[in-house]
Amino acid sequence: MTPIRVVLVDDHRMFRTGVKAELAELAGGSGPNAEGRQVLVVGESPDVDAAIATIATEKPDVVLLDVHLPGGRGNGGVDVLHGCAGLVSESGAPIRFLALSVSDAAEDVIAVIRAGARGYVTKTIGGTDLLTAIRRVADGDAVFSPRLAGFVLDAFGAAAGEIAEVDEELDRLSAREREVMRLIARGYQYKEVAKELFISIKTVETHVSSVLRKLQLSSRHELTAWAMGRRLL
Amino acid sequence: MAIPYERRDDAALLAQPRVVRPRSGRYLAGVCAGVAEHLGLPVRWVRVATVALAFAGGAGIAAYIFLWVLTPAEGSGVVPEPARLGRGPLLGSMTPYAVPSPQPAPSPSPTPVPAPSPSQAAVTPVGERPARLLVLGALVVGLGVILGASKLGVDVRAGILLPILVIGAGAVIAWSQLDTAQRSRWIGGDQGARGMALARIGLGLVLAVIGLVILVTRGRSLTAVWDALLATAAVLLGAALIAAPWVIRLWSDLRAEQAATVRATERADIAAHLHDSVLQTLALIQRKAEDPHAVSQLARAQERELRAWLYAGPAGSDSTLAAALTAVAHDVEDEQGAAIDLVVTGDRPIESQGEALVRAFREALLNAVRHGRPPVTAYVEIGAAGVEAFVKDRGDGFDPETVPTDRLGVRESILGRMERHGGTARVRRLDEGTEIELTLPPLPVPATASSSDKEPS
Incomplete structure (x- = not known):
């Protein structure tokens, strides 16, 4: 290789x-x-x-x-x-x-x-x-640290309970993506996430990549406002 | 705030002695001695001239008072040696000067004398004009007073003394704020001080006008008051015109100094902070270089402190749940010397349930740090559906059922406490490590639970 x-x-x-x-x-x-x-x-x-x-x-x-x-x-x-x-x-x-x-x-x-x-x-x-x-x-694939996952949850309003109806929606996370992000924020490795959710590691990676795409493409207003007005600690 | 490298002394400027009232060899305020030294005349001559002038309608007294007010005492500033005359006698450099940057030139002045622009005056050694203007102004005022008085036939001796004293008092009050000591307070620039300064100028003006009116109208009927007022106004206007360029320059100098002071203060603040925090920690780290545990503990604590200082701390005040949880995590980090990767999303005000959660969270963190293996991760989600907190470590884990009953940590401090406050606690054993999960129901008032998340704080 x-x-x-x-x-x-x-x-x-x-x-x-x-x-x-x-x-x-x-x-x-x-x-x-x-x-x-x-x-x-x-x-x-x-x-x-x-x-x-x-x-x-x-x-x-x-x-x-x-x-x-x-x-x-x-x-x-x-x-x-x-x-x-x-x-x-x-x-x-x-x-x-x-x-x-x-x-x-x-x-x-x-x-x-x-x-x-x-x-x-x-x-x-x-x-x-x-x-x-x-x-x-x-x-x-995408690499999310627990902190970045927490940021994503916060910025997409997922922590407040906003969930996308369809996976393609750019401004919100789907229920599954939210679960994956939550587990990563909790410090789970990809393989632990996969085991927890009974999915394959490849599926976890797909979800994370999809979240990354949303993060890059979303025009969600809170995303920029959040980043401007707050700093992760 | 004297920072040496920011002050610039021109040798050429230093060559000119400024009018300074010496501390020794003075009878009253040292004005005569100062003037004598400045003009290079014997002190006695100056004194005799002053006294003679004083009998010539009080001009000597007026001049004396003016010079008293307008010249600094020796050694009153930070710079003890005579500094540049071009700055005007009052501008003993109390605050550091940056380079003589071109400052806004004074607006077209009504006086026939061309106003010296600040930069000019600062660079050329010929900057005697303001001082000369002052002496000239004092003389003109004194002369005007004498002439006005003698024309009106006022008894010069006794009748003039009191009004002149009043005028002098007004002038002293008006000018006293420009004394170097007070000037720094003015530069300090809070609104109260500035209002005080304006009040002083107003009071001084009123006193001066009253004094001049009394002076001119002594023993006269009311009809004369009008003329007297006109004369007074003329005298004051003349004085103002003479003083104008100097005042304008003083003002622009003050602004420049203020800006420089602010910059220097900020710089000094940052330097002080870095010295108190980062440099101290670095010194400690060097001394404890053989103890990796202590080094990482110090570095972590310092990093957190510096972050909090740079980024003005976590969002929200101490009274929110997120802030309290963050503070607890930092406490445990400091206490145990282990890094905790904490992520908090959302926030809500803290109440008794929240306080219980904070205490249980602390126990969970302590448990993870003591019995688990790093990295310890903590994630708290505060949202519409309640609060969920997770503490995870990578240790071998433990079975809550086998924990001895005398270990109150998990059983009582975490599980029992959460249940008593309407929440839940769960200990999960993972393949690698242990996770403690704490939950709280949403706040009874639904509106407050999720709102704080969106507010830019």
């Missing part, structure tokens, strides 16, 4: 070094993480412009993207996402972005997700979880 080619974009060199070492140790060894695709860090860049150039030349599968970056038009990770729109990886699949940030501010979360990131995790994430997240994103 070909390894997942990863580009690291973060303006803190210490953080890049740490992540690189951690990924190399986890994915390169023969431990329980050895199964599944290997992860190979092929490039790293400290700011928006360098990131766009690196991504264009390296054509990685996954970009680990910091939300706050210097350069570009001042929008950090969002600028990188816009600058790399339409690029494909060496294998021909679209380049996937996983947002990685210390910031839990809702406006940051919503901005990178709506700009096209496939997931959002905080920098305090453990190495194993990060590896899982990278593999998941590389497969085209």
